Amino acid sequence: MNPDDSVRGGPEQPQGWTFLTNHGHVMIALARDPGIRLRDVALLVGITERSVQSIVADLEGAGYVRRVRVGRRNRYEVDPTVPLRHPAEREHAIGELLRVFAPL
Template structure:
């Protein structure tokens, strides 16, 4: 049986996006620490997400604030009928209680 630490269901891009959705003013250093990647990797991922249009960056003083374009579709052909906002909402919603089926 594979060790659960060897892989995860979500990519680093998804984890970075989740951090930003939870805290639109999060610092790259904090995002990198939460995701378990370098600050440079977090910076590249943020640039990818901004370039693809999923995030909009706005400067507020010395910090950036990010806004999710929730209406955009996921990138993989199998998932193009799902908006990124739907996925984020599912991942940040309160967990199902023990009595609720999946």
């Protein structure tokens, strides 16, 4: 096993670039399973838990995700009406992307 495999989530993770960013992968993971632990998101996406925490903070700050405390756990509510950030896709909402990757 390559020492970097544990950071990337394992040898099955793609090398090089992918079409979706880590922000996109985290958003999809939260939409698929609102009660998922950030540790599990990190393993799924293939990045560190610290990176996931930073991405979730970005998503919260931009209004895409809201963190709700349920007992000792967090639950993540995605707002599907928020527009995508890039000017080329700004006329589309995040919900359109999530319908493809994380049907509700």
